Amino acid sequence: MQNGLFKRHRTLVLIAVALLALAVVLHIAHVLIFRDPHHTIIYLFGDIAFLPVEVVVVAMVMERILASYERRSLLHKMNMVIGTFFSELGTQLLGELSPAVANLDPLRPNLCVAGNWDAARWKAAQGQAGQYPIKIDLDRIDLDHLKTLLQSKRDLLVLLLANPNLLEHEHFTDLLWAVSHLMEELAARSGFRELPSTDRDHLAGDIKRAFTRLICQWLPYCRHLQETYPYIFSIVVRTNPFKADPSPTVYA
Numbered sequence: 001m002q003n004g005l006f007k008r009h010r011t012l013v014l015i016a017v018a019l020l021a022l023a024v025v026l027h028i029a030h031v032l033i034f035r036d037p038h039h040t041i042i043y044l045f046g047d048i049a050f051l052p053v054e055v056v057v058v059a060m061v062m063e064r065i066l067a068s069y070e071r072r073s074l075l076h077k078m079n080m081v082i083g084t085f086f087s088e089l090g091t092q093l094l095g096e097l098s099p100a101v102a103n104l105d106p107l108r109p110n111l112c113v114a115g116n117w118d119a120a121r122w123k124a125a126q127g128q129a130g131q132y133p134i135k136i137d138l139d140r141i142d143l144d145h146l147k148t149l150l151q152s153k154r155d156l157l158v159l160l161l162a163n164p165n166l167l168e169h170e171h172f173t174d175l176l177w178a179v180s181h182l183m184e185e186l187a188a189r190s191g192f193r194e195l196p197s198t199d200r201d202h203l204a205g206d207i208k209r210a211f212t213r214l215i216c217q218w219l220p221y222c223r224h225l226q227e228t229y230p231y232i233f234s235i236v237v238r239t240n241p242f243k244a245d246p247s248p249t250v251y252a
Contacts, residue, residue, distance in 0.1 A: 027040060027044060082169075082217070082221050085172075086218065088153065090218065091236075092149070095241035096145070097146075097207060097211045098241060099141055100138065100140050101134055102136065106132075107132045110124070110128045110219075111215060111242040112243055113125070113222045113236070115226065115234070115237060126220065132212075135208075136204040137204075138200050138207075141207075143186060143203070147187060150183035151183065157176060157179060161176050171213075171216065174213055175210075175217050178209045179214075181206060182207060182209075185202075222236055
């Protein structure tokens with residue numbers, strides 16, 4: 001076992017031994033050249049005394065560097081997961097739910113993202129989306145079709161909720177739970193033609209929750225694409241479900 005440990009760290013051990021040997025050679029050379037062992041010993045003990053401070057400083061710097069790297073790596077993984085959600089379901093779900101929003105028109109300009117948006121425009125759009133009083137009209141949506149769509153993506157939702165990288169992204173996890181809950185509510189009903197008003201209000205509340213969380217996560221996702229993957233952002237802009245005529249075709 002010890003031999004195996006040595007083999008795994010052989011390079012590190014060899015470097016350490018080489019550096020220690022170099023330090024010994026340099027101190028011996030210092031004594032031979034200047035013929036002053038007294039000052040050589042003084043400098044040696046001075047360096048040794050300062051060594052703990054150097055270790056502390058290096059450790060703090062390395063910790064910050066590693067923490068920053070791990071944070072960037074985690075954000076990259078989370079954005080990949082979020083991108084998968086919107087590619088497979090989120091964007092389509094926005095298109096399915098938006099007709100049910102009776103008062104969408106005043107909010108629509110804040111959802112029609114564009115390539116020339118700057119940080120201030122993104123911030124304003126996200127602020128409006130988070131505070132806008134969504135009103136749902138169930139008569140404007142095909143609940144049977146929505147039920148079929150969500151049930152077809154059940155495995156995707158379960159897989160995303162089980163992803164450990166999302167533990168640090170509370171808002172996106174809330175979105176997944178809201179969509180999953182809406183799926184369960186729709187799946188629990190065999191039909192939607194003769195529902196009492198109280199049950200319709202309940203479903204409207206579930207759709208409102210899911211839609212609100214969708215747009216609040218969709219905007220940061222689009223901003224991330226604009227900054228990191230402009231070629232993906234381009235098609236997201238062209239196929240934006242909030243545009244009057246979304247199309248993947250490039251005209252200009």
